[in-house]
Each structure stands twice: as C-alpha cells, then as structure tokens.
Amino acid sequence: MELIGLINYWIVIVLMMTGFYIVIAHDNLVKKIVGLNIFQVSVFVFYITMAKVKGGTAPILAEGITTYSNPLPHVLILTAIVVGVATTALGLALVVRIRDAYGTIEDDDFENQDGEP
Amino acid sequence: MGFMAVIGFAVARLRNLFAVVMLTGLFSLTAAVLYVILDAVDVAFTEAAVGAGISTVLMLGTLALTSSEERVEKSGGSKWALVLVVVTGCVLVYGTLDMPPFGDPTAAIHHHVAPYYLEKSGQEIGLPNVVTSVLASYRGYDTLGEVFVIFTAAIGVLLIIGRPQFGRRRSHRMLVGELHESMRTNVILRVGSKLLIPVILLFALYVQWHGDFGPGGGFQAGVIFASGFILYALIFDIDTARTMIPARTTRLFLVFGVLLYTGVGVAGLFLGGNFLDYSVLAANPVSGQHLGILLVEFGVGLTVAAAMISIFFTFAHQEH
Known part of the structure; x- marks a missing residue:
C-alpha cells in the first residue's frame, strides 16, 4: 500500500533519466537541448508533486476552505519555467552561432574540425 | 503521467527533429494538465503559455536555421550511456523509498514556512x-x-x-x-x-x-x-x-x-x-x-x- 504513494516519484525518475540519456547519448545539439528540457520538466513535476496535499485545493484563499496545497513550490517552479525558456533561448542561440561557424550541429563533427589545422 | 513517459521515450527514439519539437510541445501541454490536477494553477498557466507556445516557436526557428534531420550515429557509446542511466535511476528509486507518500499532509515540506504563508498572508498582505x-x-x-x-x-x-x-x-x-x-x-x-x-x-x-x-x-x-x-x-x-x-x-x-x-x-x-x-x-x-x-x-x-x-x-x- 505504501509503495503506491511513491509511483509519482518513480515516473519523475523515469522522465529524468530519459532526459539524461538524450543529453549524454545524442550528438545533435538541438536534441541535447530537448533532453535538457525534459529533465527540467521532470524536476518541475517532482516539486509540484511534493506540494500536493490530499484533499487540498489550489492556494487561493476563499471562504469555507481549510486545506490548501503548499504554495511555496508553486512559486519556485512558476519562476523556474520562465527562466527555463530564457536559458533555452540562450542555448538555441549558441546552436545557431555554432552552425554558422562550423556548418554542422553534430557534436563530434565540429570537434573533428577543431582538430584540423 | 504515463502518457508523459511515453512521449519522453518517443522523443528519445525519433530522428526527425521537427517531430521531436512538436512532441515537446505536446509534452509541455500534458505537464500543464498534470499541474492543474495537482492544484498548481499558476504553474499550469505558465507551462501552457511557455512550453506549448514560445519555446516550440523558438525551437522551430532554430531548426529552420540549421537542419531538421538528426544524423544516425553508430551506437558505440550509447550502450554505456544506457547502463549509466539505468544505474542512476535505480539509485534514485532507492532514495525515494524514504520519501513521504503522495499527498501526505504530515510531510516535512508542509511544516516549515508554508503554514505561515497560508495563515498570515491573508491579514498581512490581503490578497487571496x-x-x-x-x-x-x-x-x-x-x-x-x-x-x-x-x-x-x-x-x-x-x-x-x-x-x-x-x-x-x-x-x-x-x-x-x-x-x-x-x-x-x-x-x-x-x-x-x-x-x-x-x-x-x-x-x-x-x-x-x-x-x-x-x-x-x-x-x-x-x-x-x-x-x-x-x-x-x-x-x-x-x-x-x-x-x-x-x-x-x-x-x-x-x-x-x-x-x-x-x-x-x-x-x-x-x-x-x-x-x-x-x-x-x-x-x-x-x-x-x-x-x-x-x-x-x-x-x-x-x-x-x-x-x-x-x-x-x-x-x-x-x-x-
């Protein structure tokens, strides 16, 4: 019975590891950024899962409601999402710039180019 | 959540980056729905606007500037990557065994500053x-x-x-x-x-x-x-x-x-x-x-x- 309560965390771990795998196993830079995004979303889900209280409701004060979910993780993740898209944009800008300089966005291709004089 | 995991795997396997980006948008939208279920309406709002909107457009822009096909690489290093990922995953699962179960109101996270915010912010700040x-x-x-x-x-x-x-x-x-x-x-x-x-x-x-x-x-x-x-x-x-x-x-x-x-x-x-x-x-x-x-x-x-x-x-x- 106790294990059922942990299923959410396990799916978060599966998602996180999927993102991790994409980042380390793929050479394509855009794919790596997508992997980082999945990793990021898994952390968000983890926080929001922890914030949930059984029988609670959204943390907007109203008459007649006594149980609310925890607002603090919501605040952290809310800002983290917008910061996440800003940093993703920065990463994509670097990818575009790398493509300009090397003509490829595959990791080992431009490492090979660096080796040549 | 199972749906999200499926999309994650699809993203890992697909070579066509255009499809990958589209799936990422879908992934974000699913995440937003999940946040609503978990009471985080503000977060869901942000995720839907950012993940399914702006970041998809930016990724598409990058693809248009670069290339939309991923090259098929030889699978030399990816076996080790898989092993590393599985081992890390197992360690993390072991770590969750000590976590409080889902929705438990007695979990430590709900007893630090959160009750203060919920009880006092109505009087101190006056916003719902x-x-x-x-x-x-x-x-x-x-x-x-x-x-x-x-x-x-x-x-x-x-x-x-x-x-x-x-x-x-x-x-x-x-x-x-x-x-x-x-x-x-x-x-x-x-x-x-x-x-x-x-x-x-x-x-x-x-x-x-x-x-x-x-x-x-x-x-x-x-x-x-x-x-x-x-x-x-x-x-x-x-x-x-x-x-x-x-x-x-x-x-x-x-x-x-x-x-x-x-x-x-x-x-x-x-x-x-x-x-x-x-x-x-x-x-x-x-x-x-x-x-x-x-x-x-x-x-x-x-x-x-x-x-x-x-x-x-x-x-x-x-x-x-």
Missing part, C-alpha cells in the same frame, strides 16, 4: 492568491534575481546572434520565410488571427492586473503578451511587426521592467523600510503591500514580454 503574495512579497529577492536571469539571457541572445554582419553565410531557410506565401494568402489564418490578437493582448492585461486575486501574474502575462506579437509576426510579416514594436522599444522596456522592480525596492529603503519591504509605501501597511506587488508584477511583466519579443525577433531576423 497566496502564490502571488509569496512570489512578489515574501520571496521578493528570489523573484528579483530570476527577473535578472531573464534579462541577462535576453542580452546574451542579442549579443550572440543579434548582429547579422557577424556570420559568414546565413541560411535562407527561415521558417517564417518558408511559410510566407501560403500564410499570406490564407484568408482563414489572416482573419482568424486578426480576431484573436486583440483578445490575446486584452487577456494578457487581465492576467497581469488580476493576478492578485486569481491565477496569473507578471510572468504569465508577459509571455501571453509576447505570444500575441509573435503570432502577428508569424502570420503577416516580420518587418511590419518590427515597425509596430521596434527593437529600441523592446530593449527600453526590457531595462525599464528591471529598473521598476529594483526601484520599488529602493523606494522602500528611502521610506525607512528594508529593501523590497512594501509596507512603508503607503500609510496603511496592507495597501502598501498591494501597491508594491502591483508595481513589481508590472515590472516583471514588462521585462518578460520584452525579453520574449526581442529573443523571437532576433531568431526570426537571421534570414536577412
């Missing part, structure tokens, strides 16, 4: 939306820092690819350029977007000013506002959209939003309080909090909207 109170007032320092991160990221994008004379040879296969002909002649798209854009902008303003009472706030409003302009630029013309909201204006707003936030904090200092202490802004502490939160959220909204718009136009402008 606790998330906004915590975001803009109790944890105003964090939010200021995050606004600065967004500001810095936008400046970084402008510096890295903002100067067209830099690159040797630009790709001309920009997404917007490709779609131009079909989009311009499509009556449904044109009329539909003309009907939608005013509503989107109006909705953004509503989210901005109503964020104190319901779900919403500066972060969401900024993203929604920016997406209105991005929609216009996608369907009509980048240059027309650019004349409507020129680069100088967005850069000005970018700086002005950050300055407004910091300025509110400094004003508190001059009036005898601490940095970012809004209680001294008005005679009554509660209305001072209201004023402070309103101004700070406006600053956040300005910076986020300006950052998103200038990032988008920087990507879109590469075709020239």
Whole structure:
C-alpha cells in the first residue's frame, strides 16, 4: 500500500533519466537541448508533486476552505519555467552561432574540425 | 503521467527533429494538465503559455536555421550511456523509498514556512492568491534575481546572434520565410488571427492586473503578451511587426521592467523600510503591500514580454 504513494516519484525518475540519456547519448545539439528540457520538466513535476496535499485545493484563499496545497513550490517552479525558456533561448542561440561557424550541429563533427589545422 | 513517459521515450527514439519539437510541445501541454490536477494553477498557466507556445516557436526557428534531420550515429557509446542511466535511476528509486507518500499532509515540506504563508498572508498582505503574495512579497529577492536571469539571457541572445554582419553565410531557410506565401494568402489564418490578437493582448492585461486575486501574474502575462506579437509576426510579416514594436522599444522596456522592480525596492529603503519591504509605501501597511506587488508584477511583466519579443525577433531576423 505504501509503495503506491511513491509511483509519482518513480515516473519523475523515469522522465529524468530519459532526459539524461538524450543529453549524454545524442550528438545533435538541438536534441541535447530537448533532453535538457525534459529533465527540467521532470524536476518541475517532482516539486509540484511534493506540494500536493490530499484533499487540498489550489492556494487561493476563499471562504469555507481549510486545506490548501503548499504554495511555496508553486512559486519556485512558476519562476523556474520562465527562466527555463530564457536559458533555452540562450542555448538555441549558441546552436545557431555554432552552425554558422562550423556548418554542422553534430557534436563530434565540429570537434573533428577543431582538430584540423 | 504515463502518457508523459511515453512521449519522453518517443522523443528519445525519433530522428526527425521537427517531430521531436512538436512532441515537446505536446509534452509541455500534458505537464500543464498534470499541474492543474495537482492544484498548481499558476504553474499550469505558465507551462501552457511557455512550453506549448514560445519555446516550440523558438525551437522551430532554430531548426529552420540549421537542419531538421538528426544524423544516425553508430551506437558505440550509447550502450554505456544506457547502463549509466539505468544505474542512476535505480539509485534514485532507492532514495525515494524514504520519501513521504503522495499527498501526505504530515510531510516535512508542509511544516516549515508554508503554514505561515497560508495563515498570515491573508491579514498581512490581503490578497487571496497566496502564490502571488509569496512570489512578489515574501520571496521578493528570489523573484528579483530570476527577473535578472531573464534579462541577462535576453542580452546574451542579442549579443550572440543579434548582429547579422557577424556570420559568414546565413541560411535562407527561415521558417517564417518558408511559410510566407501560403500564410499570406490564407484568408482563414489572416482573419482568424486578426480576431484573436486583440483578445490575446486584452487577456494578457487581465492576467497581469488580476493576478492578485486569481491565477496569473507578471510572468504569465508577459509571455501571453509576447505570444500575441509573435503570432502577428508569424502570420503577416516580420518587418511590419518590427515597425509596430521596434527593437529600441523592446530593449527600453526590457531595462525599464528591471529598473521598476529594483526601484520599488529602493523606494522602500528611502521610506525607512528594508529593501523590497512594501509596507512603508503607503500609510496603511496592507495597501502598501498591494501597491508594491502591483508595481513589481508590472515590472516583471514588462521585462518578460520584452525579453520574449526581442529573443523571437532576433531568431526570426537571421534570414536577412
């Protein structure tokens, strides 16, 4: 019975590891950024899962409601999402710039180019 | 959540980056639905606007500037990667065995500062939306820092690819350029977007000013506002959209939003309080909090909207 309560965390771990795998196993830079995004979303889900209280409701004060979910993780993740898209944009800008300089966005291709004089 | 895992695997396997990006959008939308189920309405709002909207457009822009097929590599190193991932996953699962079960009200996380926020913010700040109170007032320092991160990221994008004379040879296969002909002649798209854009902008303003009472706030409003302009630029013309909201204006707003936030904090200092202490802004502490939160959220909204718009136009402008 106790294990059922942990299923959410396990799916978060599966998602996180999927993102991790994409980042380390793929050479394509855009794919790596997508992997980082999945990793990021898994952390968000983890926080929001922890914030949930059984029988609670959204943390907007109203008459007649006594149980609310925890607002603090919501605040952290809310800002983290917008910061996440800003940093993703920065990463994509670097990818575009790398493509300009090397003509490829595959990791080992431009490492090979660096080796040549 | 199982659905999200399936999408994650599909993303890992697919080689066509275009499909991958589309799936990422879907992934974000699923995440947003999940957040609603888990009571995090503000977060769901942000995720839906950012993940399914802006970041998909930015990724598509990058794909159009680079290439949309991933090369098939030899699977030499990826076996070790798989082993590493599985081992790390097992360690993490072992770690979760000590975690409190889902939805447990006695978990440690619910007994630190959260009860204080839930009980006191109604009297001290007087806003129904606790998330906004915590975001803009109790944890105003964090939010200021995050606004600065967004500001810095936008400046970084402008510096890295903002100067067209830099690159040797630009790709001309920009997404917007490709779609131009079909989009311009499509009556449904044109009329539909003309009907939608005013509503989107109006909705953004509503989210901005109503964020104190319901779900919403500066972060969401900024993203929604920016997406209105991005929609216009996608369907009509980048240059027309650019004349409507020129680069100088967005850069000005970018700086002005950050300055407004910091300025509110400094004003508190001059009036005898601490940095970012809004209680001294008005005679009554509660209305001072209201004023402070309103101004700070406006600053956040300005910076986020300006950052998103200038990032988008920087990507879109590469075709020239």
